Structures are given as structure tokens and as C-alpha cells.
Amino acid sequence: MEISTLKKRIQVASGAVPADLVIKNGKIIDVFNQEIMTADLAIADGVIAGIGEYEGNEVIDAESCFISPGLIDAHVHIESSMVAPSEFAKIVLPHGVTTVIADPHEIANVLGEEGIAFMLDDSEGLDLDVYLMLPSCVPAAPFEHAGAVLLNEQLLPFYRHPRVLGLAEIMDYPGVKNTDSQMMDKLASAAPFKIDGHGAGLDQTGVNVFAAAGIQTDHECITQEQAKERLARGMYVMIREGSAAKNLKALIPAVHEKNSHRCLFCTDDKHINDLIAEGSIDHNIRLAILEGLNPLTAVQMATLNAAQCFGLVHKGALAPGYDADFILVEDLQQFTIKDVFKAGKRIGKNGSPAGLENQKARGRQQAFSSTVNIPAMSAADLSIPVFDGQKACVIEIIPNQIETRKKVMEVPTAGGQFMPSSAHDLAKMAVIERHHGTGNIGLAIVKGLGLKNGALAATIAHDSHNLIVAGDHDEDMLAAIETLKTIGGGLAVTHEGKLLAALPLPIAGLMTGKSGFAVAEDLSKIYDALQKISVHQDFNLFLTLSFLSLPVIPELKLTDSGLFDAASFSHIPVVFGN
Incomplete structure (x- = not known):
């Protein structure tokens, strides 16, 4: 960080200089305490500088809307939307999703390293923050005939990219259990990072194997019992609601005040028409509330929990030092989104992208x-x-x-x-x-x-x-x-x-x-x-x-x-x- 930027942020926090932007008359969702605060939100250089009473060069009246942190999709295959990342961003941002953790294993199974590079290139510089987890199983199983084979040596250079967070969903359970050499190489290389799991149908022994291997998440739970088994073994449970797999209704009853901090939301695979009609993680929140979940708990799961799971220390909350990614919500029960802000800039208004419609498609798509x-x-x-x-x-x-x-x-x-x-x-x-x-x-x-x-x-x-x-x-x-x-x-x-x-x-x-x-x-x-x-x-x-x-x-x-x-x-x- 530039010293001048740090000084300005501190001066804004102390009230010595005006903020770049102040949001007034809003009900701030405190995801740490699951409470509502009525205060001003002061922003400097795209980062929250303070909560209290502030003056700003620009002031926006929230008109008594709730202010929520920007939503995070904890596991998504952008390819399943059938549009490239640069177009995907224009669809999910108006739905309050400001960050996604994407696994590009679909395109990697066709194009290998070139596919991963394409997804990184096409998502560079977007208002949507696109982080990647590296495909762990290309192909998904040793006997599969995909377009490419990705060994550990092909994955290693990508860990140096600032938007690569770790190793994506491990699907080859026999490879883990039998300590296959390539799988061991991938797990060992990813140990300093994050490792996602794909534990469909695993029994308790299988969950033990995954957890012992350093696998930290699973999005394949379909019953409350499966969710509890994974939570009891220290894993995060991603509650999925996509186009094909709809698990939220079955899993929400397993979430309570003692374990909700280890639960996240994801879409996994969702077609573009469903994203447009229903939304993304905002849809998960609405469904969870309908199933009886406390709205503040649902927001915490969609924001702070996902950020903490993936080590995104400046995201997922409205607090000094956190990125100014937030949304104005008119009705908390219905979770109706009015405006979306990314780094303190309004990029979505009344369900439509603000200023994103005319962005041109990226150049490499025809390759x-x-x-x-x-x-x-x-x-x-x-x-x-x-x-x-x-x-x-x-x-x-x-x-x-x-x-x-x-x-x-x-x-x-x-x-x-x-x-x-x-x-x-x-x-x-x-x-x-x-x-x-x-x-x-x-x-x-x-x-x-x-x-x-x-x-x-x-x-x-x-x-x-x-x-x-x-x-x-x-x-x-x-x-x-x-x-x-x-x-x-x-x-x-x-x-x-x-x-x-x-x-x-x-x-x-x-x-x-x-x-x-x-x-x-x-x-x-x-x-x-x-x-x-x-x-x-x-x-x-x-x-x-x-x-x-x-x-x-x-x-x-x-x-x-x-x-x-x-x-x-x-x-x-x-x-x-x-």
C-alpha cells in the first residue's frame, strides 16, 4: 500500500478530512455480531474507512435501505452459464455478487493450461472479482478421455497468479484414499493454499480421508446427516442451489447458531437464463429465509463466511479496512436489491448493470x-x-x-x-x-x-x-x-x-x-x-x-x-x- 493512501484512510477515519463517498441513512448489517447498525459509511479510495458520523465529497442517501456486504459465490463453474467471464460479470453483479470463487475445470478438460489462462485473461480487470481454484482432476478420473491431462507440474506455475487461491474440488476419492502419486503431488503442492472437496456419497471413513488430506470444503452434501458429518470433521459446508442440483431446502435445517459460521452458499452450475430470472447467491439467501433461516445469518453465510473460508481478509464485511463492496437492500426478508457498489463505485442499479452494458467482449474468444x-x-x-x-x-x-x-x-x-x-x-x-x-x-x-x-x-x-x-x-x-x-x-x-x-x-x-x-x-x-x-x-x-x-x-x-x-x-x- 502507498503510504499516502494509508494516511488518507486514517485521516478519513478520524474525521480530519472528508471521505470520497459517504452513505447516509442506511441500516448497516454487522455480520460479525449479526446486528443492525444505524450510522454513516465512509469510503476512501474504494475501501471503508469508518462507521459513524462523516462528511464526504459525495453523499448518497440510502433511504433507510439495509446495507449488506457484497455477496460471494463460494464455488461456481462460470462455463456452466455458457458465457465468458467478462459477460458473466454483467449478469451477476446486479444481483449483488461482487466476488466469485471459480473452478475452470470445464474448459480445462477441453483445453488444459490454455483454458485456465483464457479464464484468467478474460476475467482480468472486471468489476467482478474472479478468483480461481486450479482444476485438480483433469480428467475427472484416470480412465476418462478428456481433451487434456493436467499433472501437478502444469498447475504449479499458476499458483503464482494473485487471483489463484488453491486447488479446486477433489473428485478422485480412490486416488486420495490409495495415495496415488500424482494426487499426492497435487495435494502437497496445494497444502499452503486452499483445497476444495467433492465428496459425493462419501461415508464417514471417506470424509475422514478427505479431511486428513487437507481438503477443507464440500459442496456435495444432499442430506442433513452428510452436512453434520463434514462439519464435525472441521470442513466447511457449501450449500448449493444451482440449475441442476438444488440442495438448499434439504440442508438449511442442519444450520443453527452454533455451526452457521462454517456454512457458505454456492451455485456450482447455473444456466444463464436462471441467473437472469432468479439471481445468484441472492436467490440462495431468499430461499434460506423462506426455509426459516435468520436473514442476518443468511447474509453472514453469503459474505463473511465465504471470505474467511478462502482467506479473503478484506472482503465479506462492512468494517474499516474492508473493501467497499456492498449492496443496498430495500426489504431484508425478500432481499430485494436496489443498488450495487464495487470498490465504492455504483455498478448496478435496480437490477441492471450500471455502465457495464456496452463493454465489449474480450479478444481471445474465437481462438x-x-x-x-x-x-x-x-x-x-x-x-x-x-x-x-x-x-x-x-x-x-x-x-x-x-x-x-x-x-x-x-x-x-x-x-x-x-x-x-x-x-x-x-x-x-x-x-x-x-x-x-x-x-x-x-x-x-x-x-x-x-x-x-x-x-x-x-x-x-x-x-x-x-x-x-x-x-x-x-x-x-x-x-x-x-x-x-x-x-x-x-x-x-x-x-x-x-x-x-x-x-x-x-x-x-x-x-x-x-x-x-x-x-x-x-x-x-x-x-x-x-x-x-x-x-x-x-x-x-x-x-x-x-x-x-x-x-x-x-x-x-x-x-x-x-x-x-x-x-x-x-x-x-x-x-x-x-
């Missing part, structure tokens, strides 16, 4: 547009041999969750092949390697998508992001695959062999340089198309589909190598007993 490399395919490539009387292992989806069930059942067949059936809600699914043109195709049967005479396909398929497609007719599946090859990745919906709608995502097959509102408009066309091919409208079909290829999530998933059983951590045949 990664050729990432879909798939050989020509025919219906024969999609056939699943199953004979009459045989039972098959079926992936059964759970609406609004990313876990699935393993269901063993008889399925319709014809000529020794599985036949999709809308009557039984059974469809065919394929994961096709798209990075290196290997021709690998994994096939499975999925229950619960509600498909009728159509298919949906995407190059968003966690975490290796191969091409994933599901449908009840081969011609629809092939048409969707061909569309994604043509547009360089994205989303596609087909019906009776014809394209209904598509959303091109030319940045690694995951994102676009278009504005968030333009993407939301395109997504609305995608959802209109989905209504024509699926009877299910109560959950996000594309987000659900995208997680059906993530093998580290129980119980049954599909990779480009075939059906994967998370319990045995091995590939298994579709036909049961083979």
Missing part, C-alpha cells in the same frame, strides 16, 4: 472454436445389443439432482437390440469422444427423460465434455450429433429427423462470446423445442443430461468407454450378469 472432432457415424454405431428376457442396467435420473439410481430391469427389444420406449420412459444415450477423433462411443439406457420422437445433444458433458446425446430414435440422435459437428459445439434439439433449435457454443464447445441476454433468448428457443420432445418440464433436461457422464457421482453414469458404476468404480456391461 478455441475447433474442438469437435468426431468421425462419420451411422445408426449401427448406436445399437445396444439386448435379447428378450435379459435384464439391463439402466441409468435412472433423479429430477433436480445430479446423482442417479442404478436400476436393473427388463427393457423392450427387437431383433436383439434395445428399443427405446416412451411408454416406459426409456431412451438411448451415447457419449462420443470429441477431442481427438478416437471414435470411442459409450452407450447406455436412460430412464426418466420423458422423450417422445426426438433427441437432445450437447458438448457440455461433465467433466470431460465429450459429446453426449439422448433420444428415442436413431435418426434424431444422428441429426443432433451432425448439427453439433457443424456449429462447433453447443446444444441441439431434433424432432422426427429435423433440427428444432440449436445454440452454438464456439468457445471450447462450452461458451459463447455473445451477451448473456442474447444467450438467454437462444436458450428460450431451446426450451420451447424441448417441450415438443419431452413430457417433463419440471427440471432442466440439458443440465441433467450433462451430468449423466460424470463418473465420480453415484450411482450409474456413462463415459465414452461405456457404462460406469460409481460403487465399484469400474465400467460394467449394459446387460446385467454379463
